[in-house]
Amino acid sequence: MLTPVELVNTVWIGSVYFISAAGLTLSYRVTRILNFAYTNIITLGAYLAVILTLNGTGNLLVLIPIVFVAGSLLAMGMHYFVFSRLISLKATPLMLMASSIGIWIFLKYVYYGIVGYLQRAWKVGLYQATPNLNLDWGLKAYGMEFSGAFVASIALAAAVILSLYLFLTKTKMGKALRAVADNPSLAEVSGIPSDRVMYVTWFIAGGLASLSGLMWALFSIVTPEVGDNLILEIFAVSVIGGLYSIPLTALGAYVISGAENLLMPILHDTIGLEVSFRPFIAFFTLLVVILIKPPLGAAGALPYRFRLRRKGR
Amino acid sequence: MIGFDVTGFILSWLVFFSIYSILSISLNLETGLTGMANFGKVAFYALGAYFTGYVSIEFFLRLHGLDYPIYSTDAIVALGKLSVEQPSLNLSVFLLTLVGSFLFAGVIGFLIMLPALRVGPAFFGITVLSFGEMLRIFLRHYKPVGATYGLVGIPHPLAWVGGTFSKDLGFALISLSLLAITYIYAQRITNSPLGRLLKAIRDDETATLYLGKNVPLVKGKVLFIGSGMAGVAGCLYAYYLGSITPNAFMPAVTFEVWAMMLLGGVGNNRGSILGAAIITFLDRSTAALNFLFPNLIIDPNFIRWMLVGVIIVVVLLFKPEGIIKEEYVWTPAWRLLEAKAEARRKAFKELIGRLIKRR
Amino acid sequence: MRPILEVKGVSKSFGGVRALDKVSLSIEKGSIVGLIGPNGSGKTTLFNVISGFYPPDEGEVYFEGMRIDGMNPNEIFRLGLVRSFQNPRLFQTMSVWENVLVVPKQRGESPLLAPFRSRWEAEEMKIGKRGKGLIGVFGLNGSERKRASDLSGGQMKLLESLRGMMEGGKLFLLDEPAAGVAPRLANEIFGFIKRLREERGLTFFIIEHRLEILMNYVDYVYVLHNGRLLAEGGPEEVVKERKVIDAYIGD
Ligand SMILES: Nc1ncnc2c1ncn2[C@@H]1O[C@H](COP(=O)(O)OP(=O)(O)OP(=O)(O)O)[C@@H](O)[C@H]1O
Ligand SMILES: [Mg+2]
Numbered sequence: 001m002l003t004p005v006e007l008v009n010t011v012w013i014g015s016v017y018f019i020s021a022a023g024l025t026l027s028y029r030v031t032r033i034l035n036f037a038y039t040n041i042i043t044l045g046a047y048l049a050v051i052l053t054l055n056g057t058g059n060l061l062v063l064i065p066i067v068f069v070a071g072s073l074l075a076m077g078m079h080y081f082v083f084s085r086l087i088s089l090k091a092t093p094l095m096l097m098a099s100s101i102g103i104w105i106f107l108k109y110v111y112y113g114i115v116g117y118l119q120r121a122w123k124v125g126l127y128q129a130t131p132n133l134n135l136d137w138g139l140k141a142y143g144m145e146f147s148g149a150f151v152a153s154i155a156l157a158a159a160v161i162l163s164l165y166l167f168l169t170k171t172k173m174g175k176a177l178r179a180v181a182d183n184p185s186l187a188e189v190s191g192i193p194s195d196r197v198m199y200v201t202w203f204i205a206g207g208l209a210s211l212s213g214l215m216w217a218l219f220s221i222v223t224p225e226v227g228d229n230l231i232l233e234i235f236a237v238s239v240i241g242g243l244y245s246i247p248l249t250a251l252g253a254y255v256i257s258g259a260e261n262l263l264m265p266i267l268h269d270t271i272g273l274e275v276s277f278r279p280f281i282a283f284f285t286l287l288v289v290i291l292i293k294p295p296l297g298a299a300g301a302l303p304y305r306f307r308l309r310r311k312g313r
Numbered sequence: 314m315i316g317f318d319v320t321g322f323i324l325s326w327l328v329f330f331s332i333y334s335i336l337s338i339s340l341n342l343e344t345g346l347t348g349m350a351n352f353g354k355v356a357f358y359a360l361g362a363y364f365t366g367y368v369s370i371e372f373f374l375r376l377h378g379l380d381y382p383i384y385s386t387d388a389i390v391a392l393g394k395l396s397v398e399q400p401s402l403n404l405s406v407f408l409l410t411l412v413g414s415f416l417f418a419g420v421i422g423f424l425i426m427l428p429a430l431r432v433g434p435a436f437f438g439i440t441v442l443s444f445g446e447m448l449r450i451f452l453r454h455y456k457p458v459g460a461t462y463g464l465v466g467i468p469h470p471l472a473w474v475g476g477t478f479s480k481d482l483g484f485a486l487i488s489l490s491l492l493a494i495t496y497i498y499a500q501r502i503t504n505s506p507l508g509r510l511l512k513a514i515r516d517d518e519t520a521t522l523y524l525g526k527n528v529p530l531v532k533g534k535v536l537f538i539g540s541g542m543a544g545v546a547g548c549l550y551a552y553y554l555g556s557i558t559p560n561a562f563m564p565a566v567t568f569e570v571w572a573m574m575l576l577g578g579v580g581n582n583r584g585s586i587l588g589a590a591i592i593t594f595l596d597r598s599t600a601a602l603n604f605l606f607p608n609l610i611i612d613p614n615f616i617r618w619m620l621v622g623v624i625i626v627v628v629l630l631f632k633p634e635g636i637i638k639e640e641y642v643w644t645p646a647w648r649l650l651e652a653k654a655e656a657r658r659k660a661f662k663e664l665i666g667r668l669i670k671r672r
Numbered sequence: 673m674r675p676i677l678e679v680k681g682v683s684k685s686f687g688g689v690r691a692l693d694k695v696s697l698s699i700e701k702g703s704i705v706g707l708i709g710p711n712g713s714g715k716t717t718l719f720n721v722i723s724g725f726y727p728p729d730e731g732e733v734y735f736e737g738m739r740i741d742g743m744n745p746n747e748i749f750r751l752g753l754v755r756s757f758q759n760p761r762l763f764q765t766m767s768v769w770e771n772v773l774v775v776p777k778q779r780g781e782s783p784l785l786a787p788f789r790s791r792w793e794a795e796e797m798k799i800g801k802r803g804k805g806l807i808g809v810f811g812l813n814g815s816e817r818k819r820a821s822d823l824s825g826g827q828m829k830l831l832e833s834l835r836g837m838m839e840g841g842k843l844f845l846l847d848e849p850a851a852g853v854a855p856r857l858a859n860e861i862f863g864f865i866k867r868l869r870e871e872r873g874l875t876f877f878i879i880e881h882r883l884e885i886l887m888n889y890v891d892y893v894y895v896l897h898n899g900r901l902l903a904e905g906g907p908e909e910v911v912k913e914r915k916v917i918d919a920y921i922g923d
Contacts, residue, residue, distance in 0.1 A: 028435075034435040034438065034439070036352075082626055082629075082630065085630055086630065089630075089633065091629065091633065093435065094344070094348060094350050094434055095629055095633065097350055097435065098350075098571060098625060098629065099625065099626055099630075101352065101568055101571065101625065102571075102572075102621075102622045102623070102624075102625025102626040102629070103622065103626060104568075104622070105565055105568050105618055105619075105621055105622040105625075106618075106619050106621075106622025106623055106626070108622075109615040109616075109618040109619045109622070110619060112612070112615050113612075113619075116612070116615075232446060232447075235439045235443065239436065239439070274454055276450065276453070277450070277451075277454065279447065280447060280450075280451075282443075283443050283444075283447045286439070286440065286443060287428055287440065290428045290431070290432050290436060290440060291427065291428055302431075302519060302522060302528060302529070303519060303522065303724065303725045303726065303744075303745055304431070304522060304528065304529055304744050304745070304746075305431075305727070305744060497787075498787055501786065501787035501788075501789075502783065502786040502787055505786035505787070505792070506773070506778050506779075506780030506781050506786065506792060506796060507780060507781050507782070507783060509766070509773060509774045510774060510781050512763065512765065512766055512770075513763045513766065513774045515765075516762075516763035516764050516765055516766060517761045517762070517763060517764075519745075519761065520761035520762070520763070521763075521774075522744070522745045522746050523723065523745050523746070523749060523755060523761075524746075524749060524774070524775050524835070525746050525777065525839070526746055526777075526781075527746050528746070531781075534783050535783075538783060639765070641766070641767050641769075641770060644773070644780075644796055645789070645793045645796055645797060645800075646769075646773055646796045646797060646799065646800035646803075647769065649800045649801065650769060650804075650816050650817070
C-alpha cells in the first residue's frame with residue numbers, strides 16, 4: 001500500500017542520507033581519509049537531541065547550533081588527536097582507515113557506557129529514546145497535513161544544502177576546499193595552509209553528520225547505534241555520488257530512500273519479502289555501482305579491466 | 314575466588330587463542346602482506362561456523378532418519394543423545410565440516426574479489442564491511458538456520474569422551490594443531506617468492522601489474538586462502554560452543570582481530586599470534602571478571618571493546634610497526650649476497666694482513 | 673618488416689582536456705627513439721595509453737603486429753613491452769634485492785608450491801644470479817640490503833629501469849630515465865642503453881627533458897605539443913625546426 005506516510009518517509013530519510021553523505025563525501029574528497037568513525041558523530045547528534053530536551057522544553061532553533069558545533073568539535077578532535085598525527089608519521093591510507101575504525105569501535109562503547117550510566121542515574125529510558133521537542137504543530141497544505149517534524153526537517157535540509165552550496169562557491173575558503181579536493185598538490189601553491197583546510201573540512205563534515213543525527217531523531221528512535229545502522233545507506237549513497245559529486249549524492253540519497261520506503265512495501269506485499277531485509281537494497285545498489293560503473297577515479301583503482309574474451313588479433 | 318576453575322580457564326583460553334590466532338594470521342595474510350583492507354573478516358568466520366553447524370546437525374539428524382526442524386527442542390534432545398553414540402561418525406563429520414568450511418568460506422572470499430577488481434582500497438573496505446553486516450542480517454532472518462536463535466546442539470566431535478576435562482583438553486589439542494598447520498603454512502609462504510609478490514602488491518599494486526603479474530588473480534587466491542582459514546576458525550568456534558547466534562558475528566569481532574594483528578606487528582605471523590595471545594587473554598580475563606564480580610558498574614564487555622579501539626589507535630600512533638617488526642623476505646637467493654660480502658671481507662682481511670706484514 | 677610499435681590515430685581526453693589528439697607514430701625494431709615536448713604536452717599520457725593504463729578514446733595500438741589497445745598492463749608486459757614511470761614506483765618497504773628478485777615469473781609464486789622450498793629454490797637462484805649481474809651493470813652494488821625508500825632519487829630511477837630489464841623485454845618505454853641522475857651517470861645509462869640495443873637488438877622509446885644528453889643517443893625523435901604530434905625526424909633536424917623551438921619557448 002502506498003500512503004502519504006511512505007512518501008513523507010522517503011523525503012525525510014532521503015534528507016538524512018543526503019546530508020550525512022554530503023559530509024562524508026566532502027571530508028573524503030578533501031582529506032582523502034575514509035572516516036568510519038563518522039557514524040559516531042551521527043549518533044552524537046541524535047543523542048544530544050535526546051539528552052538536551054529531557055525536560056521537554058526543547059527549542060529546535062537552539063538545538064541546531066549546539067548539535068552542529070558538538071559534531072564539529074568531535075570531528076576536529078579526531079583529526080587533531082589521531083589523523084593529523086598519523087599523516088605526519090606518513091601512515092598509509094589503509095592505516096588511516098584502520099585508525100578511524102579504532103575510533104569508531106571505541107566511541108561506540110563509550111556511548112554505551114555513558115548512556116547506560118545516565119539511564120541509571122536519571123532513571124529514564126535512554127537506550128531507545130526520542131527527543132522531546134515542541135513540534136506538535138502541523139501545517140496544512142494541498143489537503144494534507146504535514147507534521148511539524150517533517151516541515152522542520154525539510155527546512156533544515158534545504159537550509160543546509162543552500163549554505164553548503166554558497167560556502168563552496170562563493171567564499172575564499174570554500175574555493176580553497178574545492179581546489180584541494182580536485183588537486184591536492186596544486187592547492188599547496190594557492191597559499192592556503194592545508195592544515196587549516198583540513199580543520200575547516202572536518203568542522204563542516206562533523207556538523208553535517210551531527211545535524212543528520214538530529215534530523216533522524218525528529219522522527220525515529222535513537223539508540224547508541226543509530227549512526228552505525230545508517231552506515232550502509234550512507235556509504236551506498238556516497239558511492240553513487242562517486243564520493244565526488246554533491247548533486248549525484250543528492251540523487252542517490254532520494255533514490256535509495258525511495259527504494260527502501262516505496263519499493264520495499266510493494267515487494268513485501270507481492271513476493272512476501274521480509275521488511276527486515278531492507279538494508280539489502282542499499283547493499284546491492286552499492287555492489288552494482290561498484291561492479292558496473294565504478295566511481296570516478298575510485299581512489300587508486302588498479303588499471304585493470306575485467307574481460308571475458310581477449311581482445312587482439 | 315570460590316568456584317573459579319583455573320584449568321577450565323586455561324583450556325578455554327587455549328581454544329580461543331587458537332581460533333583468534335588463525336583469524337589474525339589470515340588477516341595478516343590479506344591485509345598485512347597483501348594490503349587489502351579486509352574489514353569483513355567476521356563474515357568468513359561466520360560462514361565457517363554456520364556451515365559447520367548446519368551441516369553437522371543435518372547430518373546427524375537425517376542420517377538417523379529424524380526430520381525434526383533444525384532448531385526444535387526435539388532436535389536438540391535427539392542431537393544430545395546421538396552425539397555420544399558413534400565416535401567414528403562424530404570424527405568423520407568433524408573432518409568433513411572442517412574441509413567444507415574451508416572451501417565454502419574460501420570460495421565466497423574469492424568471489425569478493427570481483428567488486429575489488431575495479432575500485433581502490435577504500436571502496437573495497439566498504440564493500441567487505443557491508444558484506445559482513447548483510448550476512449548477519451540475513452542469518453538473523455533466515456529461518457532454516459534458526460534466525461535469531463541460531464543453531465543449537467551442534468554435536469561436539471569429542472562428545473563421546475567421558476569427562477569434561479579430557480574432552481576440553483582433546484579439543485584444545487585439536488585447535489592447537491590446526492593453528493600449528495596454519496602458522497607453518499603462512500610462515501613458509503611469507504618467506505617465499507609468493508610472500509615477496511604479496512608485499513609488492515601491498516607496496517604498489519599498479520607497479521606490480523606492470524611487471525606482468527596478474528594482480529587481481531593473486532589477490533583472489535589470497536582471499537580464498539585467508540577466508541578459508543577464517544572458515545576453519547569458525548568451524549572450531551561452532552564446535553567449541555555447541556551453539557551459534559548471528560549476534561556473535563558483530564563487526565566488532567573483525568576489529569578485535571585487526572587489533573591483534575596491529576599490536577603484534579603487521580606483516581609477520583609471529584606477531585599475529587602474539588597479538589592474539591595478549592588480546593584473547595585480556596578477553597578471557599574480562600569474562601572471568603564478569604563471573605567474579607557480577608555487579609560491576611560498567612559492563613565488562615564494553616570495556617573489552619573500548620580496549621580494542623584504544624589498542625588499534627595507540628599502536629598506530631606510537632608503535633606502528635607493532636611488537637615484532639616486519640622483516641625482509643628471506644629466501645635462498647640472499648645467499649648470493651652473502652657470498653659476495655664474504656669474499657669482500659676476506660679480501661679486506663688479506664689487505665690488512667699484508668699491510669701489517671709490510672710493517 | 674613491420675615496425676615493432678605502431679600507434680594509429682590515438683586520442684585521449686580527460687574531461688575537457690584533450691591530452692592526446694590523433695597521434696600516430698611508429699618505431700622500428702632495434703632503434704632508440706626519443707619523445708620530447710614541453711610539460712603537459714601528453715608524453716606520459718601516450719605511454720599510459722600504449723602500456724594499457726587507459727584504453728584510448730579512439731585509435732589503435734599495435735605491438736609486433738598484434739593489437740594491444742584495451743589489453744591489461746600485465747598482458748602487455750608479457751608480450752615484451754616494458755615501461756618505467758616518471759615518478760619511480762618502487763616497492764618502498766622492500767629491499768633493493770627483493771625489488772629485483774620479484775620481477776620474473778617463478779614457480780614459487782604459486783600458493784601450492786610456495787611452502788616447499790625445494791620446488792623453487794633452484795629457479796630462484798638462477799634469477800638471483802641474473803639480478804646480481806644487472807645490479808653490477810647499474811652500479812647499485814652494495815645497496816642490495818637497503819630499503820628501496822632509502823635510495824637517492826637517481827638510484828631509484830636506476831633501480832626502476834633495472835627492474836624492467838629483469839625479464840625478457842623487447843621494447844622499453846622509459847619515462848625520463850635520467851631525471852635526477854648526475855650527468856656522468858646519465859651518460860652511462862644512455863651508453864648502457866645503446867650497448868643493449870647493439871648486443872641484443874632491444875628497442876627503446878624514451879621521454880627525456882634533458883635534450884643535450886638525449887640527442888647524442890637517439891636515432892629518431894617525435895615532438896608532442898598540446899597532445900598533437902608537432903614534428904618528427906632525426907635529432908639534428910628536429911631541434912632546428914622553427915615550430916619546435918617556438919613550442920619550447922612559448923611554454
Ligand atoms: N589522470 C588525468 N586526469 C586528468 N588530466 C590528466 C590526467 N593525466 C594527464 N592529464 C592532463 O593531460 C595533459 C598531459 O599530461 P602528461 O602527464 O601526459 O604530460 P607530460 O608531457 O608527461 O608532461 P611532463 O613533461 O610534465 O611529464 C596535462 O594537461 C595533464 O593535466
Ligand atoms: Mg610526463
